[in-house]
Amino acid sequence: MEELQNAVKDGGLAVSNLPEKGRCLLTTKNFYPGEVILRQEPYVCVPNNTVSRCDGCFASESLKKCSACQVVWYCGSTCQKSEWKLHRLECIALSRLEKEKRKAVTPSIRLMVRLYLRRKLQNEMFIPASVTDSCNFVEALVSHLKDLDEKQLVLYAQMASLVHLILQWPEINLKEIAENFSKLACNAHTICDCELRPLGTGLYPIVSIINHSCLPNAVLIFEGKSSVVRAVEHIPEGAEVSIAYIDIAGSTMTRQKTLKEQYFFTCTCPRCIKAGQYNDIQESAILEGYRCKDDGCNGFLLRDSDDKGFICQTCGLLRSKEEVKRIVSEITAISDKELKYKSPGNQEEAISQYKMIEKLQMELCHPFSISLMRTREELLKILMEVGDWREALAYCRLTIPGYQKLKLDC
Numbered sequence: 001m002e003e004l005q006n007a008v009k010d011g012g013l014a015v016s017n018l019p020e021k022g023r024c025l026l027t028t029k030n031f032y033p034g035e036v037i038l039r040q041e042p043y044v045c046v047p048n049n050t051v052s053r054c055d056g057c058f059a060s061e062s063l064k065k066c067s068a069c070q071v072v073w074y075c076g077s078t079c080q081k082s083e084w085k086l087h088r089l090e091c092i093a094l095s096r097l098e099k100e101k102r103k104a105v106t107p108s109i110r111l112m113v114r115l116y117l118r119r120k121l122q123n124e125m126f127i128p129a130s131v132t133d134s135c136n137f138v139e140a141l142v143s144h145l146k147d148l149d150e151k152q153l154v155l156y157a158q159m160a161s162l163v164h165l166i167l168q169w170p171e172i173n174l175k176e177i178a179e180n181f182s183k184l185a186c187n188a189h190t191i192c193d194c195e196l197r198p199l200g201t202g203l204y205p206i207v208s209i210i211n212h213s214c215l216p217n218a219v220l221i222f223e224g225k226s227s228v229v230r231a232v233e234h235i236p237e238g239a240e241v242s243i244a245y246i247d248i249a250g251s252t253m254t255r256q257k258t259l260k261e262q263y264f265f266t267c268t269c270p271r272c273i274k275a276g277q278y279n280d281i282q283e284s285a286i287l288e289g290y291r292c293k294d295d296g297c298n299g300f301l302l303r304d305s306d307d308k309g310f311i312c313q314t315c316g317l318l319r320s321k322e323e324v325k326r327i328v329s330e331i332t333a334i335s336d337k338e339l340k341y342k343s344p345g346n347q348e349e350a351i352s353q354y355k356m357i358e359k360l361q362m363e364l365c366h367p368f369s370i371s372l373m374r375t376r377e378e379l380l381k382i383l384m385e386v387g388d389w390r391e392a393l394a395y396c397r398l399t400i401p402g403y404q405k406l407k408l409d410c
Ligand SMILES: C[S@@+](CC[C@H](N)C(=O)[O-])C[C@H]1O[C@@H](n2cnc3c(N)ncnc32)[C@H](O)[C@@H]1O
Pocket: 020, 021, 022, 023, 024, 140, 141, 142, 144, 186, 187, 207, 208, 209, 210, 211, 212, 213, 263, 264, 265, 266, 267, 268
């Protein structure tokens, strides 16, 4: 712990322990909006497999497969060389696998294999190690192993067996690998591009000490594979640095459920402690509820006591359950086909499907609904992909009021 404190001290940070949260990152100086609090390279990382990506820079174009293992891609010799020390061992291990088994090597499995290989290389001093770049930090990560249900434990045990099969190290501890999978689940971060599209997963030693808040004072972004934590408001000396682990645009109930399921804690941030209060109920009904039948009314709807439907809290109009159900099932029917239309080359079809969803959501949801905002964001992305800048700009403008409202309400 002392070495870790020394490593973060010069950056105006300190590591502490809070009884209700465990370790946390504190500031020892003021940070101002936009200021970088921390930059860190991943200890290990891996691109995701939705499309092929270069292991070095995560680019998805002009790639060549590693001819030996046939699993890993590179965009050129620079990236291949930069990854070689680690991939050399990984490549030998993957090449031993039968072709069919190689297909089961998911990004999570690769991340774990790389974690063990990096530890080996550092232990044998083939690559340098430092306090913030050594496998020792893995031991201190929270695992929540005791909170896992049987299904999850069985899954991690199976994944651990596959890692064992790949590495073929007789002395390896299967229980430790399974526990490390549990650690990755609550400590690794999704690496996104500047448009917040997921590119891969990485484990960042200091970033993994930062706790969550639904009203965070910092944001985690990525420049390539480097993580950057920036202040989004003035963070005074002695305050805890917090980021959002999840989409914080959802209602308190949705956020709490996601945090409990994925990270095993109940959030007590300033937004969450308002759970059940009138303002919080109103916010939830706006974010995830329905719109008033009267187009001119901006009221939010709550379920009526007779369970006939939803009553507008401003004008008292009722929306029947049947009407709501009908529109929801129409949206679901289109959304089910959504993935097919998202594939490259199908953008025109995707735009028309998303516009149909948007039209139905405008009829059903409150104008500041999250679902409507997400649909518009998807439309914005696809319109940018096809270079329809005029319409993309129009959709960009439509999403702004939702974010402004969210910021004001918080
Ligand atoms: C990435 S780790 C953060 C560092 C962690 N506190 C530690 O001791 O290493 C994520 C875990 O920290 C805890 N945590 C994060 N944010 C929290 C919060 N707001 N309230 C309570 N626990 C929190 C949860 O146990 C969660 O699974």
